[in-house]
Amino acid sequence: MKKEKSRKYRLLQALRILSQWSFFGLFLFFFTRTRFTGEDVIGPVERFFHFDPFLGLTATIAGRAFFAAFAWAGVTVLLTLVLGRVVCGWVCPLGGLHQFFSFLFKKAKLHRPKTASAGPLKWKYYILIFVLTGSLLGLNLAGILDPLSFLYRSFAAAVFPALGHAATGVIKLLYALGLSGPAGTVGQYFESLTINPVYVQGFFLGLLFLAAALLNLVRERFWCRVLCPAGALLGLLSPANVFKLKIDRNKCIDCGLCNLQCPTQASPYPDEEWRRAECVYCFTCAAVCPTAAVGFPARDVPRREKRVSLDRRKIIWTPIAALAALPFFRIAPAVRRAAASLIRPPGARPEPEFLSTCVKCGECLKVCPTGGLQPVLAEAGPEGLWTPRLVPRIGYCEYYCSLCTQVCPTGAIKELSVEEKLTVKIGTAWVDKNRCLPYALGEPCIVCEEHCPTSPKAIQLVEHAALLPDGTVSAQKAPVVDVSTCIGCGICENKCPVMDRPAIFVTSVGEHRSETNRLLLDI
């Protein structure tokens, strides 16, 4: 018998790797384009998310409304019905990244593939059932483990900021070495990318990403095998697909290499035990087979489907567990009263609708030109983890910018034109007269008034006589906020020269989107 690997499948494998890199590159391209590039209208940089049926399904069920852009997810569904989980194997940028890490760890001899128990493969189905049950009740937990949300959020709030710090170091080094020419060129390019280097939870989100990468040491593509609810959904859609694994009995030498090398534990050998719902059509098995015995012909005799056996009891218990868990998500005080610091982006839907549709992807965090949009930890309750809020001390809401409203993939932030956005109030500014320089110290300032972008200004100046410690009086112009014109953009708080706790600050009260977080009755 001739011992020779299949050229066809080695070629297909190479094509698959090329495809994975291409889609990862495309993902990165859209990612880096998610910034102010000179136009008020940004274009569909968030399109990747719309191809994700898991996000579409959960946002539609939890939000009780279908967001039209998720029609694109139909492409993925159709592709999966016909070809199986090719999207996991050929397209998913996080899947590609995990496969790359697995490849690196194997090359570095940090990981040796070994036969693994099939038990953990079920977890992702349970996660899927848990999340879907939550969606039925209006609780959207999809974003936590959705692969695209996870990848985007990690890149936006951790990986790129870290790269930004590294780039800063390199540019400083170039200047220190006297290479001001190249340093200037690189520096200007770097400035144009507007990478925000500061994120609340950035370190924590970075650790989570690192952990996900390191899981590939435990099992190849651990995330895809065990955790990914989007992959689980596609797995459920795949049983009727066309191409089915077939092992040529005449060629097979029963070496078991295909089973060992299969990155998603689809168990190609023997082929009647092949788990079609786990197979991502990466063609590793067919490419590593020393005798070219493994193939994926377009037909096959009907045979009994080998699936990950989902325990019937657990299938019943998972939604019950989800139902039992749901009340715990609602204990948070945020349910009753809006947190003062929960300043949502302009265009954000009223809080309950916002929470049921936001998938915590981090698009808005990435696009915010001042870096003011930050991932929430506890301010919005457990459901609101990693949803966006404006932290004016880090960055304010740029007056003529509506980019965050355009990139939201689920419509949790309603798309607004710049003209529409100018009229949206997201909070109200308050002067702390005990810390304000003119009020408290009799020093001249007016920095907040100068920066107030509305015309007429929402910060007006009045003459104020401050009593100084020596008993004398100093009269200075002091700020007074006109709540009827203040939009809560927070530039006043951002620019306030009282460095630590600002003497003017924005809270969420008066935000237009809320009927209950009201300030004055006639506003």
Next chain:
Amino acid sequence: MKRRDFMRDIALGGLALSAVRPSAFSFPAADKTPDLAWIEGESPAALTRAAVDALGGMKSFVGRGDVVCVKPNIGWDRTPEMAACTNPEVVKTLVEMCFEAGAKEVVVTDHSTNQAARTFLRSGIQAAAKQAGAKVLLPSSFRMKKMGLGGEWFKEWEVFLDVHEADKIINVPVAKHHSLTRVTLGMKNWLGAIGGARNQLHQKIHEAVVDLARFFNPPLTVLDAWRVLVRNGPQGGRPSDTEMRKTVVAGRDWLAVEAAGATLFGLKPGDLPFLVLAAERKLGRVDWEKMSIEKRKI
């Protein structure tokens, strides 16, 4: 720049000033070059050109091979009809004139208040200056360096190197209302040429702008008063906050240009503490009306 070099430059600069100033002020009739040009007309570009030509042309400010920094006000994310930033046509014309005079490179930059990528673009200055061949540089933290300012009050601060390192600096402010200093013209424009916690400088704004103006000491100041922001300064927000004045004022003595510009707002030098302070220190003349002025309509 090392401190020693800096002290040397200051000393040389002082010498140079004492050499040049008397001739410029005392014998204006000798070469018939006026001290100030006040030009009114129908096109920002033509006004700018006429104003600089009246002062003896760009060649008297820019030498062959010079790296010139044209420093407009690009502070705010506002379009030209809001008059919060310098008129792009004025900037473009100056860049063209610098190149005509033999400049090797013209840098246009500002440390803006709103996101620089936005202010540069939406002010129209980036496109206009690039069209004329200028190098338009986004401000970056790598280019801010703490150095001695040699001021009476203002001793040390982060200075924007892309402005400071140029052979020649041309200040191109826009005339605007400001609620603390009443007006912002050329002297306050230097807040865009420094880094650091600029918002704290308002506590000593008059001392700060005088020392900054003395530190940068531009040989030429061209004040854009094509469209003047008269309320809700320094950024306005509506065209109704502005008035068309269709004027450009230019001069060698930045203090004289400042004093002249204040009259656009009906203010006399005595109304503005930073002008009084600068005059007391003899950094220039505020009695600009007594200087030789070329005032005309084109």
